């Protein structure tokens with residue numbers, strides 16, 4: 311097992327990609343603390359993880375609130391005795407797809423407070439705890455292909471993810487001397503509620519899949535396996551990087567020549583994906 315004896319905090323770990331990461335950490339021997347705002351979703355996530363036989367705890371945490379970030383770090387250290395891994399995963403997009411000319415400061419702040427400010431200070435609090443404990447650690451930030459691809463219908467989201475890429479580099483430099491490794495993963499479309507909201511637009515789904523060389527969306531488990539790699543010693547010389555786990559979506563210029571349309575079967579599967 312690659313993470314035996316380690317303790318991990320995963321923000322937004324109650325469902326979707328975050329829960330997929332928590333599950334893979336657990337399977338590799340880590341104790342996991344998952345954060346999120348909804349107590350119902352949190353309790354469901356915690357029960358699911360415990361049913362796998364590992365040590366897991368849900369702590370309510372809205373990453374837009376600095377006191378919540380402080381609390382989840384303290385709770386992890388208190389409950390499991392240490393903190394080794396911090397995954398800044400919580401993130402939101404803008405379902406309204408507002409045009410740049412109409413975006414309000416309130417819309418901007420709502421997304422930035424979660425996706426970038428929460429990540430900045432959550433990482434700081436986690437790093438302070440790791441430095442206090444004196445054993446180093448790993449921080450993994452959740453970026454997106456939209457750190458690279460310009461998506462004007464999700465302008466604040468895209469801006470925030472661009473910021474994540476640069477934050478990851480400066481955190482890595484700032485924390486290197488403390489033995490804290492910082493990297494990001496930048497997924498393409500992944501089977502989650504967030505993607506289901508986007509994917510309910512069949513034409514948009516077609517546009518995305520036609521420019522994804524692998525021709526499919528990814529899974530939370532695949533993100534979890536990458537997170538295990540970034541958290542364990544196998545990646546110890548990888549530093550300040552954003553790893554694009556996107557089926558090639560970030561670099562394909564033109565649609566796949568053979569691509570026709572998302573099949574009815576795949577589309578239906580996407581629409582009916584159930585929450586855990």
Ligand code: NAP
Nearest residue numbers: 322324325326327346347348372373400401499500502504
């Ligand atoms: P999701 O299925 O909507 O899950 C989001 C998780 O974050 C939930 O646990 C949610 O729980 C929590 N959350 C939302 N707002 C929060 C807040 N203010 N504070 C703390 N937790 C919060 O989303 P996902 O698709 O797994 O996305 C996770 C991350 O991956 C995001 O950063 C997203 O940008 C990134 N990403 C996703 C995709 C994709 O295709 N799905 C692609 C690229 C990047 P509560 O609502 O109960 O708080």
